[in-house]
Amino acid sequence: MKEHTLNHLCSDNVDRVYLETLELVCKTLSISIEELIEIDLAAHRRKAAAVSLIHSFS
Structure with missing residues (x-):
């Protein structure tokens, strides 16, 4: 795994993650x-709630 990938996963703006990446991290750290x-x-x-409010004005 690239250092950039790991740094991105630790940030607050992650919107998607590959299952294979999660599996690799869990196996490497020996955690569930x-x-x-x-x-x-x-x-x-x-x-x-914000999405619902936006749709109510549409």
Whole structure:
């Protein structure tokens, strides 16, 4: 894995990741996917509410 790829994965603006990349990171660190990924439900809800609001004005 390239250093640039790893740095991007650690940033706040990741919008997609290849499953193979997640698998490689988990295997390398000897961790499960649950230990690797944290879902911010509050941020997800805010984003969904904003999208809903935008669509209501369309």
